[in-house]
Amino acid sequence: MSTLAGAVTCALALVTGSAVAASAAPADQAPGAAAAEAKVDPVAWTPCNPDPSKPDPGVYDCAVYPVPLDYDNPDGEKVGIAMMRRRASDPSKRIGSLFMNPGGPGGSGYMWATTTRFGAEVQSRFDLVGFDPRGVARSNPLKCFKTQEEADAVSGRMVGVPITRAEIDATLDADQDYTDACSKNAGPLIEHMSTINVVRDLDRMRRAVGDAQLTFAGFSYGTLIGSTYANMYPSKVRAIIIDGNVDPALRLSDGMEYDRQRADGFELALDEFLKRCQAAGAPRCAFGEGDTRAKFDGLRDHLRTTPVTLPGGTKVTLSTFTEQVASALYSQAKLAGLAKQLQALYQVVEKPSAPGLMAPKATAAADDANQLAVSVPRALREAPADSPYTGDDSYLAVNCQDKPYPSNDRAFANVARKWEKAAPTFGRYQAFDAPACASWPAPAVDAERFTGPWNRKSANTVMVIGNLYDPATQYKFAQRMQEELGNAVLVSVDSIEHCAVGRSKALNELVTRYLVDQKAPAAGQLLKPDLDPFPAV
Template structure:
């Protein structure tokens, strides 16, 4: 083996080991916070009045509910959590309240509740009040924002690529991420240190009590499974019904952010390979099936490493947006045929040899790189833009406090080279995703966070759903969740796509029986896909 590579690998693994050794779960007294007073009941009112959105008052109402900003300080600083209740359509047969979370982190949960029929069966919507909420720091719950304007955001990330390859691209990406962290330190506000899933679970327990429920009913998708697993181990006796779909690996996620990201990349690579195999087997039903499918794909990927391909309309396909398009397409089963057509069109253009090539990468920021930028260089810049910043940064905040990363940003470009040997399509992208957390202004080891144990016995069995070809939370994560939770059963869905509820009839039937009647599926249950990945042409 190359000595230089071996040395880099040793450095990277040593940093991972430091991260693992430094991770010290908080003592039970710290995370098992209990309120000394009964929470105030939620004051529901028309959504137009509460959140400024004219939703049908006959269907839903809203509230702003106050919770502690910092559960550990003993101070009385409060923040407001935005809640939306879609009332049961058959109130005479109402079972109770069902809280939902769509994942993220950083995603609003209000729309998920208002459009609950997209993931929940009519009988569930009829018999539960469906309650969605914006977690702390998200949307209407005191959105955490690192930029003062949209122009400042665009300026900061102007030369950053999500899959940087050349030295100039890597340097530009590293500099942009440090600028980002510095801006978060100056602009995000006092809630930034308290963006942990532990605090979201505490908020959820207060909301549960505030709507008059003694026990929690909960449906969590993707990152929402992390909220559910955390709640289940903080308050196991209060779990009545919990469906977790598109599961994370809670142990790995809270103990080793780097390894978690590496395994996400490897999982995506497995899904991509399955997609190429299915395409080959589908023949003419898959637009990309002619010839050696895998060889054609590798040719496209390696061509894009050399520079962008210019489409006839002038649009540039870069390695970064190509990789992003793959992730999006592989995450939704219904998009697989369109993804295959896009690959076929791009391959035909490359074969013609008329596409554009790289003349230069993003502006080289200089050999000093991002290390030489003093904090004042970012904090003191004038921002002339006046367009309100459209996004939010709570998702990054949750990731950086929940997922431990070593404070050593220079290891990430090293890992990018290592990971792409194992995951040539997605390894580099996932390695650079962790850069902001290595320079984040709040250190995870000082945060009020929960990292287990995950094996407390819940009052009722938790129902887990896992797609076999999930591109975002790999199927192995669902199996890991099942092994860590003391009282859970896993249903495997033999399908592509991220999450199954509302997309797979079998999974919907199982979750409906569980939520309405407490019925559990047989151990080892597997659901078939609704339809093949590539339906027969003309069918």
């Protein structure tokens, strides 16, 4: 779930006119499930090399699998889903396929067939299958522009954290131009990007590889795919891992409130980072000398009115600062670097000097702050560089169809001040994550969506994983996910990071036993990550 890729207290009514509701249907009679076992063509795999610059390891296959653009017209136009698999290293003990989604929405999962997040035993027993969901990267990427110049002309007018009326007006105007371009250029795919369609595609792929039930690992937005699948096709669940969880019920009923709570999650992660930094102290944490909270707040408040020009001439703005802090909180491995960057910026602000007069050591330290001057894209851009416009616009295409938002873009500006009182670093930032949804050509109110029920009892237990200080999908969301699902167990990790699989040996052992043996972990476990973000020097 990318805010780098990511809400109005005006409550939005649950959209039911065109939303899919299946509360009265028995198991596996949810929308899209009636023909769940209808025959489909098998995947036509072809050997491929994921990195042509290196010798072919001889274990990978690729395919483009056709699925219906519109499931109401299954014999009509098709969308090609790009897939890659790493064949199980011990074919004699092969269990089946492990499908994976990295999140986003808009994240490319194609190369996840090469992932090392899962251990050797999982790789020996499963074909690892990565895929780009419809409209993403290699799978008929949804594009709102024909050239990069057109895209830059619009995005260049957007301000990530707009403060002044001029910045807000420019950002909202640019959002309107963006959606106009989407309406003009995206084509019919834009009307069929909601998660229910991704889940239908996934079930087709499951049948196409010959698996009787689904084994799946979804991260961030991928947790919505996994939880939706568990409720649309409960009897087809073999093992589903969902890590870095959304709150599906809230996300599908009130996009603004969901985004407001996301801002709270970023604040919780930031506060814990500052506390742990101060506890570690300098030099273990470069920002750990003095009151880290006061120092950070001082930097942020300074940037609200005055950008900081670094010795090399680059400029740190409130937008670039906020974006980089949010980005670093996604990964525990980035926290020590973030501390160095913050300390370097603090030194520039507190002890300004003419660049030519700075000592070499001070200049080198100030260089650490340069990263804070770099803008971070809100949406993922992973399409191959094979066209004049290499981006894809699936992030909003999915979010605007799944999450109900007001149709007046001023609603986003109106809540920004209120949100930043409770979430001073990320409230305004999150408020301006999705104003384009107000004028999106295919909004949630018109889309076919799965909005529940979320409590169908799946054939096997779903494994829910949550970091205590996950910035993008706060821990409370993981707790709600476990509570909302009909058959799920929650495992927790004491970490500041978005998603946990691959970061803890103890967790990965539970994951391996769950995937291989279908042994659900005991409830209530709190695990530690393998690495300390501020190790002893």
